[in-house]
Amino acid sequence: MKSRSLFENIKLNSSSMVFRQKDTAVAQYYHWHPCLEIIFILSGYGLVVVDNQQYTAKPGRMFVFPPFRLHKVQITGTDKHPYIRAIVHIDQTQIMNALEGFPRHSKNFRYLSADSSPAQAYDLSDKMDFIATTLTQFEKLNPGPDYHISEVMLLIMQLMNSLPAAVEGFQKNDITLSTQIMDWVEQHYSERLSLDWIATELGFSAGYISKTFRAQTGGTLQEYILCRRIKQGCDLLQTTNLSIADIAESVGFKDVTYFITCFKKLMKSTPLQYKKIQRR
Numbered sequence: 678m679k680s681r682s683l684f685e686n687i688k689l690n691s692s693s694m695v696f697r698q699k700d701t702a703v704a705q706y707y708h709w710h711p712c713l714e715i716i717f718i719l720s721g722y723g724l725v726v727v728d729n730q731q732y733t734a735k736p737g738r739m740f741v742f743p744p745f746r747l748h749k750v751q752i753t754g755t756d757k758h759p760y761i762r763a764i765v766h767i768d769q770t771q772i773m774n775a776l777e778g779f780p781r782h783s784k785n786f787r788y789l790s791a792d793s794s795p796a797q798a799y800d801l802s803d804k805m806d807f808i809a810t811t812l813t814q815f816e817k818l819n820p821g822p823d824y825h826i827s828e829v830m831l832l833i834m835q836l837m838n839s840l841p842a843a844v845e846g847f848q849k850n851d852i853t854l855s856t857q858i859m860d861w862v863e864q865h866y867s868e869r870l871s872l873d874w875i876a877t878e879l880g881f882s883a884g885y886i887s888k889t890f891r892a893q894t895g896g897t898l899q900e901y902i903l904c905r906r907i908k909q910g911c912d913l914l915q916t917t918n919l920s921i922a923d924i925a926e927s928v929g930f931k932d933v934t935y936f937i938t939c940f941k942k943l944m945k946s947t948p949l950q951y952k953k954i955q956r957r
Contacts, residue, residue: 682945683708683747683904684911693771694829698816700761705751705895707904713767713790714742715836716750717801719809721760723752726894727796729859737802739836741789744769746796747908751895763812767833775830782834804839811835854879855893858886859901866905867929872898906930907943914952921948 685708687695698719707726716739723734727748732740734752742748754760769790776783788794801808815832819825857879862870875898876883890898906928913924925936940948 683907683943684951685710687712687766689766689768692821692823693768693775693826694824694832695764695766696816696819696821696824696832697764698761698812699764700754700759705749707747707749707896707901709745709747709908710742710766712744713769715763715765715767716740716742717763717765717808717812717836718752719761719763719805720758721752721754721762722758723750723760724895725750725798726896729856729863731853731855731894732798735802737800737805739797739799739801739808739840741797741799743790743792743794743796745792745912747904748796749894749896765832765836767829771826772830772833775826776833779834782837785837785840786833799840801839808836808839853893854881854886854889858890858898862898862902862905866902866909867927869931870902870929902929903939904943907940910936910940910948911944911951911955914948915955924948 683706687710689695689712718734718736718738720736721734725732725734725740725748727740727742727746732738734740734750740748740750752760752762767790769786773783773787773790776786789797811832815828819828858875861875861878872883872887876886879886881889887898890896890901894901909928910924913919913927917924919927921937922933925933928936930936930939937947940946940951944951946954
């Protein structure tokens, strides 16, 4: 698979939305966006990892990721069940303003798009035909790339009308070992971590920790820790005036050169280049 940046800078330009229906064989990556993202799965099976939780991805599932939320989508398509999904990236500010005259929709959308809100996962398999038809009709009537705000607002309201009365999605899954691991990493990623230390703290062997994390999330623990550290590094580059060396140390890198190397590999730019671009 072609290497991609963890940060996918969706170019909305003057439009309030980017809409795509995609058919691809495999998707497997951690990433985040500067805007709200909605994914509706039409075909294909796999998992989604977000907010230290993992969810089954299958036809009829809708996932809503708030801006700048680190998440991983891993779907494997087959000839019989190719990975087909509708992806909607939304300028939440424009839509928020447009929904002012619709109190219920405005309240729900504000919750879904807030930076502090959890990502949402919905099982809408009983409404799949309606949602699939709605998305197909929208694409047919609005070929893009520029969408009138009224058409976007109508689509968002139709999708939100398909959600449960209480806008919150699934209840939290039972706490799996991978969730415990990610929760522990969240508290310690700025420290010098080792697999043996994590295993000792959680009461399992290192081999069992490594094997179970891969089985439950579709990736290695080392990959997750690195992505989490780089994501925090990006946040600090955007919001503080700390030096590159101080940021590297604060996110768990004792060698600033290695931090820059890892950052460039995952972000396709150096930390300084990223900082300049994000602060324009």
